[in-house]
Amino acid sequence: MSGGKLTTHVLDTALGKPAAGVKITLFRVTAAGHEKLAETVTNADGRTDAPMLLGAALTVGSYELVFSAGSYLRASGQAQGDVLFLDEIPIRFGVPDASAHYHVPLLISPFAYSTYRGS
Incomplete structure (x- = not known):
């Protein structure tokens, strides 16, 4: 593999369906602070239309995905x-191998969330 990628998706565990319309912001985390790399919104399948990072853009280091869950939860009536x-759910994670695929999903409800390294 010549380069890795970072993908994500959001599932609404309370309603049992993909969470469409969730804004996601990606930051690189360094000693100097947070550097904004990308921003997108989930599609009808709760996924992003493209990887958050792809190929040479994914480097070894620390990253943070910030999911704007509150806006989604309000819009869905929950x-x-x-x-x-x-409201804003930050997930900080490390990328030790820039040639690998990192899938960082978010499972949300109004009072709980979880994540894992997916495939």
């Missing part, structure tokens, strides 16, 4: 109000 239990 949450209301100015302050939500879950």
